[in-house]
Amino acid sequence: MITNPGATNIQDTDAVAKSNEKDAPAIAMSIRNATKTFGKNVAVNDLSIDLYAGEVCGFLGPNGAGKTTMIKMIMGFLAMDAGSIWVNGFDLEKDYEKAMDHLGGIVENPEMYRDLSGRENLIMYARLHGVVSTERIEEVLRMVGMQGRANEKVKKYSLGMKQRIGLAQAIVHKPQVLLLDEPTNGLDPIGIRELRDILKKLAHEENVAVMVSSHILSEMQMMCDRVAIVNKGKLLDIKSVEDLRRMSSDVTAHRIVISSGEKAAAILSAHFGDIIVNQADDFIDIHIVKESIPSVVRLLVENDLDIYSVTRAEGSLEEAYIQITGGGMNIE
Amino acid sequence: MSKLFTLYRNEMSRTFRKASTLVILGLIILICIAAPLGINLFTRKQLSSYANQTVMNYETVIAQLNNKITAIDKQLSGLGISNESEFTRNKLLGEKQSYEDQIETYDLLISAGYKDNSSTDLIILASEDLLSYLGESRRYEMIPAEERTVLQTDYISFLNDAIETVKKLPQTLDFAAFIDVRKKDVEFQEKFYAMLISNSTETNENEPDQQNDYGLEIKIENTKLYTRMYEEFLLIDPSGGTDGRYDFWETQNFTFMIQGLKDNLKEGVYHNPLSWDNERQPLTNARREWLEDSIKIIDFQIKNDTYPAGLDSMIASISKFYTVSVAKFLLAVLLIMIAGATISQEIATGSIKSLIIAPVRRWKIFVSKWVVILTIFLLGLVMISVLSDLVTTAVCGSRSISDYTYIGNDGVRTIPFYIYNLLSLIAESVDILFVMVVALMLSSLLRNTALSVALSVGLYATIGLYNTAILESGVSHMSLGFWLDFVPFANFNLVSDLFKYRIYSAAGETAELITQFQSAPRPGLLFSSIYLILVLSCFWLIAMDSFTRNDIK
Numbered sequence: 001m002i003t004n005p006g007a008t009n010i011q012d013t014d015a016v017a018k019s020n021e022k023d024a025p026a027i028a029m030s031i032r033n034a035t036k037t038f039g040k041n042v043a044v045n046d047l048s049i050d051l052y053a054g055e056v057c058g059f060l061g062p063n064g065a066g067k068t069t070m071i072k073m074i075m076g077f078l079a080m081d082a083g084s085i086w087v088n089g090f091d092l093e094k095d096y097e098k099a100m101d102h103l104g105g106i107v108e109n110p111e112m113y114r115d116l117s118g119r120e121n122l123i124m125y126a127r128l129h130g131v132v133s134t135e136r137i138e139e140v141l142r143m144v145g146m147q148g149r150a151n152e153k154v155k156k157y158s159l160g161m162k163q164r165i166g167l168a169q170a171i172v173h174k175p176q177v178l179l180l181d182e183p184t185n186g187l188d189p190i191g192i193r194e195l196r197d198i199l200k201k202l203a204h205e206e207n208v209a210v211m212v213s214s215h216i217l218s219e220m221q222m223m224c225d226r227v228a229i230v231n232k233g234k235l236l237d238i239k240s241v242e243d244l245r246r247m248s249s250d251v252t253a254h255r256i257v258i259s260s261g262e263k264a265a266a267i268l269s270a271h272f273g274d275i276i277v278n279q280a281d282d283f284i285d286i287h288i289v290k291e292s293i294p295s296v297v298r299l300l301v302e303n304d305l306d307i308y309s310v311t312r313a314e315g316s317l318e319e320a321y322i323q324i325t326g327g328g329m330n331i332e
Numbered sequence: 333m334s335k336l337f338t339l340y341r342n343e344m345s346r347t348f349r350k351a352s353t354l355v356i357l358g359l360i361i362l363i364c365i366a367a368p369l370g371i372n373l374f375t376r377k378q379l380s381s382y383a384n385q386t387v388m389n390y391e392t393v394i395a396q397l398n399n400k401i402t403a404i405d406k407q408l409s410g411l412g413i414s415n416e417s418e419f420t421r422n423k424l425l426g427e428k429q430s431y432e433d434q435i436e437t438y439d440l441l442i443s444a445g446y447k448d449n450s451s452t453d454l455i456i457l458a459s460e461d462l463l464s465y466l467g468e469s470r471r472y473e474m475i476p477a478e479e480r481t482v483l484q485t486d487y488i489s490f491l492n493d494a495i496e497t498v499k500k501l502p503q504t505l506d507f508a509a510f511i512d513v514r515k516k517d518v519e520f521q522e523k524f525y526a527m528l529i530s531n532s533t534e535t536n537e538n539e540p541d542q543q544n545d546y547g548l549e550i551k552i553e554n555t556k557l558y559t560r561m562y563e564e565f566l567l568i569d570p571s572g573g574t575d576g577r578y579d580f581w582e583t584q585n586f587t588f589m590i591q592g593l594k595d596n597l598k599e600g601v602y603h604n605p606l607s608w609d610n611e612r613q614p615l616t617n618a619r620r621e622w623l624e625d626s627i628k629i630i631d632f633q634i635k636n637d638t639y640p641a642g643l644d645s646m647i648a649s650i651s652k653f654y655t656v657s658v659a660k661f662l663l664a665v666l667l668i669m670i671a672g673a674t675i676s677q678e679i680a681t682g683s684i685k686s687l688i689i690a691p692v693r694r695w696k697i698f699v700s701k702w703v704v705i706l707t708i709f710l711l712g713l714v715m716i717s718v719l720s721d722l723v724t725t726a727v728c729g730s731r732s733i734s735d736y737t738y739i740g741n742d743g744v745r746t747i748p749f750y751i752y753n754l755l756s757l758i759a760e761s762v763d764i765l766f767v768m769v770v771a772l773m774l775s776s777l778l779r780n781t782a783l784s785v786a787l788s789v790g791l792y793a794t795i796g797l798y799n800t801a802i803l804e805s806g807v808s809h810m811s812l813g814f815w816l817d818f819v820p821f822a823n824f825n826l827v828s829d830l831f832k833y834r835i836y837s838a839a840g841e842t843a844e845l846i847t848q849f850q851s852a853p854r855p856g857l858l859f860s861s862i863y864l865i866l867v868l869s870c871f872w873l874i875a876m877d878s879f880t881r882n883d884i885k
Contacts, residue, residue: 075689078883097335100691107689111682115349121686124342128335128690169686 025052027086028209029074029103029177034083036069036233043069045233046083051177051209056199058224058241059213060321066233067213068108071181075107076100088176101129104175106183110166114155118146118165121154122172129173140168143198159186167195171202178202178210184219196223217321229324237324244321254293257283259306267303268296335692339700347670347704356666360659360712364719367655368648372727375647389448390438397431397438404428437466445502453573453580454507454562461514462498465491483527487520507562507572514559521552561587568634578639586639590630593623622832625739629836632737632744640734640838648724648732649838655720656757663712664764664792667705671771672785674701675879679779684884694880698776702872705768713761717754736837749837756834759827762864766820767792769868773875795821820867823860830857 029051036044044066051057059067072078074085076096085092090099112121122137131137141147144164154162163186170178180199184192200223202208214220220227221241228238258264265279268286278285288296293310300307347353404424411417446459469491472484480488494513501510525548564587566572573580596602601612602619615623633639640649675698678684687697725733736752738745747755767788774784798821816822827834855863 072885076694077685077688078885079881096693097691100689103689103691105689107685109682111685113346113683113686114681115351116346124346125686125690127338127342128692170689 025054027051028053028088029211030086031070031074032084032086034070034073034085035081036066036073036078037081042233044073047230047233047235048083049228049235049238051211053176053209054203054207055225056203056210056212056223057238058220058227059211059230060215060217060220060227061213061230062215065215065230067215067230068181069233070230071105071107071179071211071213074179075103075105077107101173102176103179104170104173104177105179105181106163106166106170107179107181109159109185110162110169112154112162112165112169115153117151117153118157118161118168119150122150122165122168125169126172131173136172140172143171144168145194160188160191163187163195164191167198174206176208178208180210180212182214183212184214184216192219199223229321253277253285253287254310254312255283255285256296256300256310257308258300259308263303264300264305267299267305271299272296336696336700339687339692339696340703343700343704344707347708352669353666353708356662356669357712357715360662360666360716361719363659363662364655364716365723367658368651368720368723368727371651371654372647375650376643379643387448390442390446394435394438394442397435401428401431401435404431433470437463440466440499444499453571454510454565455502455572455574456580457562458498458501458510461510462495465494465498469495483520483523487524490516490520505572505574507566507570510572511559511562511566514555514562518552518555518559521548521555525549525552557591561591564590568639590627593627593630597623597627625833626836628739628744629737629833633734633836638734638737638746640732640836644728644732645734645838648728651724651728652720652733652753652838655724656716659716659720660757660761660764663709663716664767665789666712667709667764667768668771668785668788668792670708671705671768672775672788673781674705674772674775675875676775676779676781676784679884680781688884695876698876698879702772705772709761709764709768710758713757714754717757718750721750721753734837736831736834738831738833752831752837756827756831759830762824762826763792763795763821766824766864766868767795769871769875773871773878776875776878795824798822799824817855817859818863820864823855823864826857826860829860 027050031047031049031051034044034047035042047066047070059070061067069078073080074087074092076092085099087099088102090102092099112118113124116124119137119141122141126132126137138147141150144167146161146164146168149157149161150165154165157165163183167180167183170180178199183195187195199210199212203210203225212220212223224241226238226240227244229236256264259282261279261281261284264284265276268284269276272286272288272292275286275288276284277287286296290312297307297310404427408421408424408428411421441459441462444462446455446462469488472480472488472491475484477485494517497506497509497513500506528548561584565583568583568587569575569578573583592603596615597620600615602615602623603612613619630639675684678687688694721733733749733753735746735749736756738747770791771784771788774787775781778784798819
């Protein structure tokens with residue numbers, strides 16, 4: 001379903017581009033100029049983002065970047081100071097129940113009624129979405145691998161088991177938009193892989209728009225199609241994982257194995273500025289665009305240094321992240 | 333609406349899965365079943381042990397008197413012939429004669445069918461009267477026939493008839509004849525009194541024997557009063573209490589009260605017939621109306637045999653009071669725990685998340701929670717009322733609980749007791765409703781379960797203290813000022829206005845007449861209702877506003 005949630009945010013350049021395409025994917029959720037302050041602290045600052053059907057979008061940022069605050073605003077825990085959110089074409093403020101009907105999610109750690117079993121919690125929640133079919137309940141329990149433990153009381157569950165039941169709750173009503181806040185917390189490596197598979201399947205086979213917040217880059221890299229990077233409540237950039245990798249490979253690390261690392265570092269610093277990432281006796285790692293590599297090689301040779309090899313490190317999300325956030329994982 | 337219902341259904345099933353809910357509800361059920369059984373056993377045992385302590389068996393009394401006579405005979409046989417011995421002999425012979433007379437009297441009682449004084453019916457009164465008539469008869473027979481006045485001769489004749497009538501009473505149970513005897517006795521007493529007054533005036537005009545005159549006057553007045561009372565008694569219970577359906581002493585109190593009410597109307601004053609003081613208050617229109625209605629209600633109950641006197645009714649009344657008090661307290665604790673935790677605990681444990689992320693507006697979550705609390709409140713009261721009524725009725729008999737009788741537009745009307753008991757219990761539980769709303773408000777505002785529950789329990793205790801301090805100490809509202817009407821607690825006693833004739837629907841409640849008009853004037857049903865609705869609505873809206881507007885972090 002293609003929606004018209006209002007003016008496209010200039011920050012979300014990807015969305016602008018996509019909305020201009022003829023066969024652009026449907027916007028499942030649109031956040032416009034969302035702002036939230038706690039006292040003097042601006043937790044979310046004029047943030048706009050579109051989420052498309054069929055994608056897994058990472059919501060990446062350091063601790064305190066405003067990821068959870070944004071998800072809580074979408075899920076109705078916190079009121080926005082300004083802005084609007086549209087889910088599947090419904091304004092969250094005006095058509096709250098209709099909008100929420102298309103939304104599923106986990107906020108922070110999933111908490112349920114401890115005196116009830118996982119199945120009972122799931123049934124209660126499903127009823128509110130009008131889901132009464134036992135088959136669907138069993139299906140999602142199977143999907144999250146909890147069918148064998150669903151009758152146990154929640155108070156006996158580990159965090160990972162709660163995450164699984166939380167995920168079952170989030171998808172039981174087949175939402176168009178799925179928001180997961182740090183969903184891998186408490187999951188073992190197998191659980192994380194299963195979660196990844198489930199989310200990819202939901203997005204790519206069932207056309208669900210999935211947004212996953214995390215500060216774990218490797219996880220995002222493996223799980224997401226697109227990544228939105230936020231810091232200090234602001235959206236810094238939003239790109240596909242491939243684009244980010246490409247971007248990082250534009251200005252990426254190169255290792256030069258050389259006769260004197262120390263001398264090479266002094267020469268390059270004097271000539272190119274702060275490009276040295278790492279240095280040792282027999283090599284240096286530099287950050288530089290590929291077009292500058294011949295100049296670097298020429299300069300080193302002219303200075304009587306022997307070059308044994310120049311290799312490019314593979315582009316990673318981490319590099320792009322550091323580049324976009326200015327290397328800052330600092331919490332302010 | 334369907335989502336609201338689903339929320340309600342979820343909340344109900346969740347609340348009834350909580351161990352604390354189940355334990356307290358179980359305790360309430362246990363109290364409603366066990367307390368009437370226990371109170372019934374305990375009260376009957378107490379009453380029977382009390383009765384056994386005061387029973388005087390006439391055969392035993394005769395045996396004791398015979399022993400005394402044997403002892404006197406021994407003493408007599410050992411006496412010498414001195415003057416001193418002669419004096420002692422005469423004294424002992426006098427005592428012996430007295431004992432023999434008493435034995436003769438008790439023999440007469442036994443032969444007439446009076447075995448002891450254990451009966452709780454008019455027979456015991458008749459036995460006392462018989463002893464009195466026998467004594468009087470013996471006293472007047474000692475006056476030589478030629479010296480007797482006409483009045484004394486007539487009185488001796490009356491006494492002989494009276495003795496014969498009362499002697500036959502255990503067989504005939506003709507209490508109307510017994511009442512006639514009493515009335516005639518009173519007439520004779522009045523004549524003797526008039527004669528005494530005239531004699532004392534003639535013989536010693538300056539110093540009349542005022543004390544004796546007053547004593548006799550009081551005695552006559554009392555006998556008249558009691559005779560009228562027993563006439564009323566026979567209207568309620570023609571068996572005179574012998575068939576055990578009614579408790580003699582309670583019925584006697586009741587008839588005493590009716591007399592008092594009728595006298596009040598006749599004399600145009602208000603005086604509590606059960607109060608020992610002689611304070612007379614003006615008979616205002618409201619009081620007159622209440623008295624007239626009361627008499628109509630009592631007449632109706634007597635006519636329809638629904639008057640709630642009798643040992644069973646008394647025990648049922650005591651049993652209901654204690655059972656309902658304890659069960660209500662437990663229900664209040666349960667509701668405070670539920671209301672005080674309903675929002676704060678969900679936020680603290682995080683379980684609120686699954687509600688917030690559901691497609692329902694927050695006000696619906698709040699309303700569903702409130703309706704669940706209200707449902708438990710009403711279900712709890714229904715359970716307490718019906719269960720305690722059923723068990724009490726099973727233990728004390730179906731006649732032990734009376735329908736509520738009141739004056740409607742078209743005369744005397746009744747409400748079946750099961751419905752009346754429930755309605756009055758609900759009206760009496762306004763305090764619980766109030767504390768529930770406060771607990772909910774605190775839970776929503778403070779978001780701290782322990783604090784919300786503790787403050788609400790404190791408030792509930794304060795209400796109890798307030799009732800004790802202000803209402804039961806008899807301190808007038810007026811003396812504390814009009815502002816007291818605006819203390820919410822002062823408006824909780826709606827039941828007194830809604831069921832103002834409730835004292836006639838439960839045994840043992842007649843003593844409440846004392847407080848019927850003396851208690852502090854309350855703000856009135858209309859003021860109290862409107863004021864409570866306003867206050868509770870404000871608290872409720874504050875709670876909802878706090879829950880729906882504030883962030884859940």
